[in-house]
Amino acid sequence: MAKTYDYLFKLLLIGDSGVGKTCILFRFSEDAFNTTFISTIGIDFKIRTIDLDGKKIKLQIWDTAGQERFRTITTAYYRGAMGIMLVYDITNEKSFENIKNWIRNIEENASADVEKMLLGNKCELEEKRQVSKERGEQLAIEYGIKFIETSAKASIRVEEAFYTLARDIKAKMEKKLVSKLYTPRGGHQLKASELQKKPTSWLSRCTIL
Amino acid sequence: MDKSTVAELNSQHDLYLQEIEGIDDYWGPTFRAIFDSNEEVEFKKKLGERIKHHDKDIERLCNVYYQGFIESVRELLEVRSQANKLNSQVVTLDKQVHDAAQGITKSGSDLLQARKVQSNIAVVIAQLNLCLPVFTTYSKLQKQIAEKRYYPALKTLEELEHLHLPHVANYRFSRQLQENIPKYREKIEAASMSDLKDFLENIRKFSPKIGEVAMRHTSEQLASDPTVVGRKKKRNAPQPPGQFSDEDRSAQELIDFSPIYRGLHIAHVLSRSSTFETYYRAERTKQVRLVLQPPTNMHESEESYRSYIHAVLGFFILEDHVLNTGKGLITRAFLDEMWSMALSKIVTALQTNSSYCTDATLILRIKDLIMLFCTTLRNYGYSVKPLWELVRELRDHYTEVLMQRWVQVFRKILAEEDFQPIKINNQEELNEMLLSFPWEGDLPDNIVYPYSFPFSSMVPKIYREVKEFIYACVKFSEDLNLSQVEVDEMIRKSMNLLLTRTFNGCLSSTFRSPHVNLQEIIQIIVDTGYLEEANVYLDQFISNITGEESRGVTSALAHGQSALFSVSREDAVRQICEKLKQKLNEFFELENYDWLLVEPNGHASSYISDIIAFLQTTFHSFTNIPLEAAQIACKSACDHIAESLFAMLMNEEIKQLSMGALNQLNLDLLQCELFAASEPVQGLQEGSLLSYFEYLREILDLFISWDWPTYFHDYAQETSKYKKVNPDVAIVLLEKLREGDKKTMFTVLKKSERDKKKLLETVLKQLRQLAQIPPGK
Ligand SMILES: Nc1nc2c(ncn2[C@@H]2O[C@H](COP(=O)(O)OP(=O)(O)OP(=O)(O)O)[C@@H](O)[C@H]2O)c(=O)[nH]1
Ligand SMILES: [Mg+2]
Numbered sequence: 001m002a003k004t005y006d007y008l009f010k011l012l013l014i015g016d017s018g019v020g021k022t023c024i025l026f027r028f029s030e031d032a033f034n035t036t037f038i039s040t041i042g043i044d045f046k047i048r049t050i051d052l053d054g055k056k057i058k059l060q061i062w063d064t065a066g067q068e069r070f071r072t073i074t075t076a077y078y079r080g081a082m083g084i085m086l087v088y089d090i091t092n093e094k095s096f097e098n099i100k101n102w103i104r105n106i107e108e109n110a111s112a113d114v115e116k117m118l119l120g121n122k123c124e125l126e127e128k129r130q131v132s133k134e135r136g137e138q139l140a141i142e143y144g145i146k147f148i149e150t151s152a153k154a155s156i157r158v159e160e161a162f163y164t165l166a167r168d169i170k171a172k173m174e175k176k177l178v179s180k181l182y183t184p185r186g187g188h189q190l191k192a193s194e195l196q197k198k199p200t201s202w203l204s205r206c207t208i209l
Numbered sequence: 210m211d212k213s214t215v216a217e218l219n220s221q222h223d224l225y226l227q228e229i230e231g232i233d234d235y236w237g238p239t240f241r242a243i244f245d246s247n248e249e250v251e252f253k254k255k256l257g258e259r260i261k262h263h264d265k266d267i268e269r270l271c272n273v274y275y276q277g278f279i280e281s282v283r284e285l286l287e288v289r290s291q292a293n294k295l296n297s298q299v300v301t302l303d304k305q306v307h308d309a310a311q312g313i314t315k316s317g318s319d320l321l322q323a324r325k326v327q328s329n330i331a332v333v334i335a336q337l338n339l340c341l342p343v344f345t346t347y348s349k350l351q352k353q354i355a356e357k358r359y360y361p362a363l364k365t366l367e368e369l370e371h372l373h374l375p376h377v378a379n380y381r382f383s384r385q386l387q388e389n390i391p392k393y394r395e396k397i398e399a400a401s402m403s404d405l406k407d408f409l410e411n412i413r414k415f416s417p418k419i420g421e422v423a424m425r426h427t428s429e430q431l432a433s434d435p436t437v438v439g440r441k442k443k444r445n446a447p448q449p450p451g452q453f454s455d456e457d458r459s460a461q462e463l464i465d466f467s468p469i470y471r472g473l474h475i476a477h478v479l480s481r482s483s484t485f486e487t488y489y490r491a492e493r494t495k496q497v498r499l500v501l502q503p504p505t506n507m508h509e510s511e512e513s514y515r516s517y518i519h520a521v522l523g524f525f526i527l528e529d530h531v532l533n534t535g536k537g538l539i540t541r542a543f544l545d546e547m548w549s550m551a552l553s554k555i556v557t558a559l560q561t562n563s564s565y566c567t568d569a570t571l572i573l574r575i576k577d578l579i580m581l582f583c584t585t586l587r588n589y590g591y592s593v594k595p596l597w598e599l600v601r602e603l604r605d606h607y608t609e610v611l612m613q614r615w616v617q618v619f620r621k622i623l624a625e626e627d628f629q630p631i632k633i634n635n636q637e638e639l640n641e642m643l644l645s646f647p648w649e650g651d652l653p654d655n656i657v658y659p660y661s662f663p664f665s666s667m668v669p670k671i672y673r674e675v676k677e678f679i680y681a682c683v684k685f686s687e688d689l690n691l692s693q694v695e696v697d698e699m700i701r702k703s704m705n706l707l708l709t710r711t712f713n714g715c716l717s718s719t720f721r722s723p724h725v726n727l728q729e730i731i732q733i734i735v736d737t738g739y740l741e742e743a744n745v746y747l748d749q750f751i752s753n754i755t756g757e758e759s760r761g762v763t764s765a766l767a768h769g770q771s772a773l774f775s776v777s778r779e780d781a782v783r784q785i786c787e788k789l790k791q792k793l794n795e796f797f798e799l800e801n802y803d804w805l806l807v808e809p810n811g812h813a814s815s816y817i818s819d820i821i822a823f824l825q826t827t828f829h830s831f832t833n834i835p836l837e838a839a840q841i842a843c844k845s846a847c848d849h850i851a852e853s854l855f856a857m858l859m860n861e862e863i864k865q866l867s868m869g870a871l872n873q874l875n876l877d878l879l880q881c882e883l884f885a886a887s888e889p890v891q892g893l894q895e896g897s898l899l900s901y902f903e904y905l906r907e908i909l910d911l912f913i914s915w916d917w918p919t920y921f922h923d924y925a926q927e928t929s930k931y932k933k934v935n936p937d938v939a940i941v942l943l944e945k946l947r948e949g950d951k952k953t954m955f956t957v958l959k960k961s962e963r964d965k966k967k968l969l970e971t972v973l974k975q976l977r978q979l980a981q982i983p984p985g986k
Contacts, residue, residue: 036627042830
């Protein structure tokens with residue numbers, strides 16, 4: 001089958017329940033918004049193809065349930081993620097404070113080189129703001145990650161957030177590719193898609209007759 | 210001469226003398242006799258003698274009477290003077306008398322004149338007495354006509370004609386009157402006709418009022434009727450007595466029918482009864498046509514219906530009254546015919562108009578109107594059966610309209626619904642919740658708030674709305690005089706229809722919305738479960754209303770009810786499968802098989818791992834999904850995965866295939882089989898999920914183990930390891946493999962490879978032969 005994309009990036013949205021993860025994703029994938037809060041159960045995903053520097057990039061974005069009771073289920077998805085959006089609600093101090101815990105979660109469960117990004121959502125609710133932009137920036141600097149304030153409702157910088165993350169992942173991957181190309185150990189050229197597959201062949205039971 | 214002769218002669222002479230003396234004249238015969246006998250000498254002598262004798266007597270006598278004569282002359286003289294005296298006396302007297310008589314004569318003639326006048330007067334009086342009745346009667350007639358009392362006028366006319374006029378026949382005026390009598394008759398007839406016209410005009414204006422009053426009376430009567438009160442739920446308190454206004458008089462009292470009666474009398478007297486009848490009937494027939502013509506947009510308001518019904522009712526009440534009192538002005542047959550014509554028109558009019566109506570409240574009002582109409586009509590003895598039929602139809606229409614209304618209600622509820630379990634934040638809300646919905650589950654002893662009910666807020670809302678619907682249904686059967694059983698059945702039927710058709714329809718369109726996600730659909734399934742449980746309470750609720758015994762959960766009807774939501778549920782489950790399939794398809798879009806892969810790295814493809822993980826997470830997370838639904842969904846997911854994998858293999862665009870790729874597919878299939886065997890959903894029959902992958906498994910096993918001898922040997926046998934592998938499929942795959950080989954085997958020209966190639970060709974040939982044989986041998 002002819003490939004419909006050049007790269008597939010798996011992204012993950014995490015953060016407290018109610019911060020707007022589902023809404024951000026909904027905005028990004030369908031460019032729509034819904035005020036009724038339907039707390040996510042388990043996990044869901046959306047796929048959107050974007051164009052970066054002439055490359056077709058499929059983003060498979062996983063939307064996790066923020067509720068505590070789904071924590072074990074959702075952490076299982078950290079490992080496969082190439083980029084993680086940490087979302088808090090600027091009108092909710094607690095959700096901001098919890099970002100540390102989410103970071104710890106990532107450190108424990110995700111692969112080490114996962115791209116991360118901090119999102120302060122609901123930024124159009126200026127009058128209800130509890131977390132200043134500076135504190136968000138500060139925290140991001142602390143963890144050495146990028147930070148953007150977004151609004152799923154007002155459609156502010158949602159696209160930008162995903163594009164930024166995707167671009168960073170792409171850059172990192174291409175850098176890795178290049179370094180692999182020039183390391184003596186990397187004997188043959190790898191296809192991008194093969195990056196995901198760690199070569200371990202002992203399981204293989206296939207034989208060619 | 211002898212002596213005797215002489216004597217005899219003498220005597221003869223004497224006789225002659227006597228005769229002469231005795232007779233004054235007529236002496237002829239005597240003298241003749243004398244001369245005949247020649248005795249004239251003798252007799253002359255004798256006569257002489259006799260004369261001498263008489264002379265002598267005269268002389269003597271004179272002597273005697275002379276003295277007396279003198280005397281007398283003297284006396285006479287004396288008398289003369291006396292007579293003169295007397296004469297003068299008499300003259301005076303006469304003069305006196307004459308004077309006196311003159312006054313008397315005058316009085317006498319005066320008297321005579323007076324008498325004459327008197328008698329004249331008497332005659333005139335007598336004549337006038339004869340005429341007077343004529344005039345009084347005539348003036349009476351005039352007065353009666355002026356007062357429009359035509360019937361008495363007619364009677365008077367008759368009296369005049371037959372009693373009075375003949376007496377005065379010889380008068381000129383009598384003739385004139387006589388001539389005028391027919392004119393008067395005509396005039397009266399015309400006047401009475403015009404009265405009738407006025408009357409007809411009048412009752413036309415009035416009959417709606419009569420209908421209205423009659424309806425009000427009926428409703429008051431119904432309200433005070435103890436047999437009806439119970440059903441009316443005492444909504445309308447009985448009116449305080451003694452405040453009947455002028456308006457509350459009965460229909461007949463409202464209208465002055467006398468023009469009809471008068472007219473009828475008059476017509477009768479004039480022997481024009483039939484004209485009168487014909488006219489009346491024709492006019493009323495015209496009128497009824499007008500009355501039966503419903504106002505152009507009657508369906509728009511209750512008021513129009515009301516006035517229509519009032520007009521019709523009024524008309525027929527009047528007609529009934531006329532029938533009863535009109536002495537044959539109309540006949541039963543006439544009225545019956547008119548009524549049956551009217552009835553069909555009324556029914557049609559009401560039918561057509563009410564069918565436009567989409568307002569349930571208005572339909573109820575119309576029904577009430579029709580019912581009252583019927584009862585009133587029946588009181589007047591009209592048959593109303595088709596109207597009952599109409600009410601029945603109206604009931605269906607009403608239910609239909611209610612359904613439509615509730616479609617809106619349900620849609621609104623569903624549109625506003627977030628399909629999230631209800632969260633209760635405090636005791637108050639809990640109490641409220643428990644009041645609004647019969648919750649059968651147990652509550653923990655120590656409720657920690659916020660507390661979640663398993664169902665969404667749609668459940669109590671729908672429950673309440675169904676109850677509202679039932680109330681609305683019942684409203685129609687009120688006053689319908691239906692048996693409890695009938696009402697009960699009707700309500701249950703409507704409710705079933707509401708739930709199976711209306712509600713399910715709304716739910717279905719909710720599913721169809723692309724924005725509804727899995728979570729919401731699952732919640733809907735859960736909700737329908739609770740709604741179904743609540744059916745028992747709805748059942749009881751209906752029984753409480755109708756007084757019919759509860760059908761119980763075991764009865765046939767309730768049994769039907771328990772499947773009320775099955776359509777929705779099936780639909781929902783189908784939607785879950787659909788949503789899952791969509792998700793799976795998204796995964797499959799990420800598939801990036803290298804169909805010429807030399808050797809797999811030993812891992813399942815990442816998209817497959819993701820699919821499996823996703824399915825596991827999903828079935829694990831949705832703890833509230835009913836088991837049955839989960840099972841169906843899981844089966845459908847497995848089926849879809851297997852089908853998609855197979856479709857990929859068979860994809861015509863992929864012309865080449867390597868064994869390595871088949872091995873990768875095998876790894877992926879293994880993942881799926883692991884999942885299928887892991888009992889992702891409870892209660893599935895062992896191997897039931899695996900069965901979806903069997904076909905692929907056989908294909909892959911056959912190709913990977915290259916076990917063609919077994920395949921051909923066991924072909925078409927039940928026990929065959931590869932019984933599912935169709936030769937056509939195998940051909941396609943083999944051809945792809947052959948194409949794949951061409952590329953990779955270019956340089957490899959070892960003998961083993963050449964043998965292998967040969968074998969492949971042989972197998973292909975054999976397969977093609979098999980494929981020729983029609984299936985089933
Ligand atoms: N004002 C405002 N409200 C938002 C915004 N984004 C999300 N919301 C609202 O916040 C609530 C929660 O949004 P979700 O996206 O469902 O939250 P979530 O993070 O997915 O929550 P979980 O699924 O429970 O983890 C919803 O009522 C949204 O309407 C935003 O940018 N502005
Ligand atoms: Mg969510």
